[in-house]
Amino acid sequence: MAAGLKLKQVKKAYGSVQVLHGIDLDIKSGEFVVFVGPSGCGKSTLLRLIAGLEDITEGTLEIGGTVVNTLPPSKRGIAMVFQSYALYPHMTVYENMAFGLKLAKALPGEQDKRVREAAEMLQITPYLDRLPKQLSGGQRQRVAIGRAIVRDPKVFLFDEPLSNLDAALRVATRLEIAKLHERMADTTMIYVTHDQVEAMTLADRIVVLNYGVVEQVGTPMELYHTPDNLFVARFIGSPAMNIVSATITSAGAPATVQPDTGNPVTVNADVAATYLDAKATFGVRPEDLTPTDGPGLFTGTVSIVEKLGEVTLVYLDTGLPDPITVKIDGDVDIAKGARLSVTAPADRLHLFDENGVAFPRMRLSRAAE
Amino acid sequence: MASTQSTIRIVPTGHAKRARSELMRQRLRAAGWFLVPMLVALAIVAGWPLLRTIYFSFTNASLTNLYGAELIGFKNYLNWTVLKSGRVIWSGLLADPVWWNAVWNTVRFSVISVTLETILGTVVALVLNAEFKGRGIVRAAILIPWAIPTIVSARMWGWMLNDQFGIINDVLLMFGLIDHKIAWTASSDTAMIAVLIVDVWKTTPFMALLILAGLQMVPRDIYEAAAIDGVHPVKTFWRVTLPLVRPALMVAVIFRLLDAMRIFDLIYVLTPNSSQTKTISVLARENLIDFDKFAYGSAQSTMLFLIIALMTILYIWLGKVRFDGGDR
Numbered sequence: 162m163a164a165g166l167k168l169k170q171v172k173k174a175y176g177s178v179q180v181l182h183g184i185d186l187d188i189k190s191g192e193f194v195v196f197v198g199p200s201g202c203g204k205s206t207l208l209r210l211i212a213g214l215e216d217i218t219e220g221t222l223e224i225g226g227t228v229v230n231t232l233p234p235s236k237r238g239i240a241m242v243f244q245s246y247a248l249y250p251h252m253t254v255y256e257n258m259a260f261g262l263k264l265a266k267a268l269p270g271e272q273d274k275r276v277r278e279a280a281e282m283l284q285i286t287p288y289l290d291r292l293p294k295q296l297s298g299g300q301r302q303r304v305a306i307g308r309a310i311v312r313d314p315k316v317f318l319f320d321e322p323l324s325n326l327d328a329a330l331r332v333a334t335r336l337e338i339a340k341l342h343e344r345m346a347d348t349t350m351i352y353v354t355h356d357q358v359e360a361m362t363l364a365d366r367i368v369v370l371n372y373g374v375v376e377q378v379g380t381p382m383e384l385y386h387t388p389d390n391l392f393v394a395r396f397i398g399s400p401a402m403n404i405v406s407a408t409i410t411s412a413g414a415p416a417t418v419q420p421d422t423g424n425p426v427t428v429n430a431d432v433a434a435t436y437l438d439a440k441a442t443f444g445v446r447p448e449d450l451t452p453t454d455g456p457g458l459f460t461g462t463v464s465i466v467e468k469l470g471e472v473t474l475v476y477l478d479t480g481l482p483d484p485i486t487v488k489i490d491g492d493v494d495i496a497k498g499a500r501l502s503v504t505a506p507a508d509r510l511h512l513f514d515e516n517g518v519a520f521p522r523m524r525l526s527r528a529a530e
Numbered sequence: 531m532a533s534t535q536s537t538i539r540i541v542p543t544g545h546a547k548r549a550r551s552e553l554m555r556q557r558l559r560a561a562g563w564f565l566v567p568m569l570v571a572l573a574i575v576a577g578w579p580l581l582r583t584i585y586f587s588f589t590n591a592s593l594t595n596l597y598g599a600e601l602i603g604f605k606n607y608l609n610w611t612v613l614k615s616g617r618v619i620w621s622g623l624l625a626d627p628v629w630w631n632a633v634w635n636t637v638r639f640s641v642i643s644v645t646l647e648t649i650l651g652t653v654v655a656l657v658l659n660a661e662f663k664g665r666g667i668v669r670a671a672i673l674i675p676w677a678i679p680t681i682v683s684a685r686m687w688g689w690m691l692n693d694q695f696g697i698i699n700d701v702l703l704m705f706g707l708i709d710h711k712i713a714w715t716a717s718s719d720t721a722m723i724a725v726l727i728v729d730v731w732k733t734t735p736f737m738a739l740l741i742l743a744g745l746q747m748v749p750r751d752i753y754e755a756a757a758i759d760g761v762h763p764v765k766t767f768w769r770v771t772l773p774l775v776r777p778a779l780m781v782a783v784i785f786r787l788l789d790a791m792r793i794f795d796l797i798y799v800l801t802p803n804s805s806q807t808k809t810i811s812v813l814a815r816e817n818l819i820d821f822d823k824f825a826y827g828s829a830q831s832t833m834l835f836l837i838i839a840l841m842t843i844l845y846i847w848l849g850k851v852r853f854d855g856g857d858r
Contacts, residue, residue, distance in 0.1 A: 249770060
């Protein structure tokens with residue numbers, strides 16, 4: 162019953178507005194893939210194309226080895242959980258879950274068994290006779306998931322399923338979905354979100370989309386440690402990576418760059434000789450920076466201190482256009498206005514060329530692509 | 531999730547309670563002042579005429595003697611005289627065959643026209659709810675019949691249905707659907723049909739608009755969920771769309787029913803003096819003005835009011851209609 166998906170040059174246009182510019186993706190059977198990106202990047206549209214709720218303008222979509230471009234949603238072996246749950250408001254929980262089966266003329270016994278199994282799995286058995294309006298948001302979400310499970314899909318689609326829940330419930334439901342994936346290990350799951358925490362925690366692989374283009378596909382740790390480009394580097398991680406523009410002063414591996422202000426920096430990247438004197442940007446994550454007594458990577462005045470208990474965020478004014486964010490573990494006593502130097506290990510620095518494309522890293526091999 | 535529901539209740543202190551009730555009083559006072567102008571206006575234009583009509587229905591008033599009228603009890607409604615021979619002669623509204631004919635015409639007209647308008651209105655609303663080019667223009671255009679004053683459209687249709695010069699007879703003859711010209715508005719067989727045609731033409735847009743408003747409240751993703759569930763579009767309409775627009779539909783039907791029960795202008799202009807189409811309102815006006823039986827006409831108006839009130843109460847009660855946007 163498992164099925165992989167293959168997208169070849171999938172494009173979508175509304176009239177003259179091109180929304181997706183040729184997406185190539187290969188999703189393995191049983192994989193949990195998360196589409197992530199800022200709003201308007203086309204991630205929901207891509208999901209709706211896979212579901213069959215929108216027509217594919219160009220390209221092919223295969224589910225389980227069959228081209229399904231022209232198949233209606235119900236024939237694609239998919240189930241979908243909507244952001245707004247999309248429950249039928251006039252039907253009870255039981256009827257909501259059984260509706261599709263009933264109209265597909267499933268045997269009443271089989272119907273009942275599947276609904277009750279799904280309800281048991283999601284712990285909504287006590288609510289089977291209630292109407293959606295009598296349920297809380299979290300319960301409605303479970304019903305929506307239950308309705309999808311009952312369809313026994315090959316591919317499970319989630320369209321921002323947690324965005325209507327409050328923060329605590331979101332974490333709890335996130336764990337439930339992770340458990341669900343474990344239990345339905347051979348069901349392929351595709352999950353759309355704009356929340357990078359959901360993406361990082363749930364995904365086997367993440368697809369980062371921006372302006373209808375795939376920026377990078379990889380495991381959460383690949384995206385975190387070796388982002389392909391500036392967009393992914395900034396999108397993954399919170400607070401976002403510090404980005405400083407610089408000039409390449411010595412090519413080779415490692416290379417040396419001269420930031421707009423401050424000392425030359427050695428970066429563990431492999432830079433071809435043709436890039437000598439070229440403009441570049443180097444980036445470093447706030448959590449990779451640590452205070453130092455010596456001459457560090459950056460030196461500046463502390464402009465803002467945010468204490469979150471588990472971490473302290475320090476914003477350094479170094480004379481660059483943007484302040485440098487430093488993330489220090491625990492509750493650290495740093496006064497506003499103090500001078501502070503911070504440094505980072507060379508292998509934690511990221512170097513990007515003028516177009517924002519990452520230079521290859523020296524030691525960390527770019528695994529599995 | 532039930533366990534996470536908090537049961538904390540904030541008990542207001544004496545001071546807080548007093549402050550809140552003072553705030554409440556202020557709000558009630560403000561609400562009262564906002565309501566006064568409307569209540570006054572309603573009392574003048576609706577309450578007073580209604581009470582006067584009910585009063586006149588219990589008198590022997592005539593157009594020439596409105597203020598010297600005397601109370602005669604229920605005699606306008608039902609009265610009997612015992613003749614010397616022992617025969618009892620019933621008189622009054624409830625014993626008047628002309629009245630019952632008007633009641634029958636009114637009910638027949640209301641039920642048939644509202645049924646047709648509901649079905650056609652739903653169809654039109656479904657079309658207008660779909661996305662297509664020029665939808666805005668079509669939505670506006672479809673309202674034109676509703677926007678034309680009834681007198682004008684009744685006259686217009688009167689000419690179109692005319693037996694000598696009417697375009698409708700012409701077209702039907704041309705296509706061979708009829709073999710001789712029909713006097714649509716004058717013939718006793720077709721007078722009611724003519725009235726129904728014009729009323730359906732005129733009022734379907736109104737119905738469609740009300741139903742369209744209900745359709746637009748149905749979220750799009752419910753249809754998408756149905757598509758993924760593999761529900762056939764026709765079944766989606768009956769099992770999903772219709773139950774969800776039912777509240778809006780019920781309200782629309784009430785509005786139309788109330789309107790249809792008191793139909794006057796269209797029939798008065800299109801088919802004057804036809805006993806096939808004479809409704810309660812037309813009959814009441816005839817008695818009030820033409821026949822100088824002011825009290826009798828008042829009694830008929832009062833009865834119409836009672837019938838409409840009763841039907842509305844029944845309909846709301848049976849249909850569990852809610853005016854606050856449905857049962858979702």
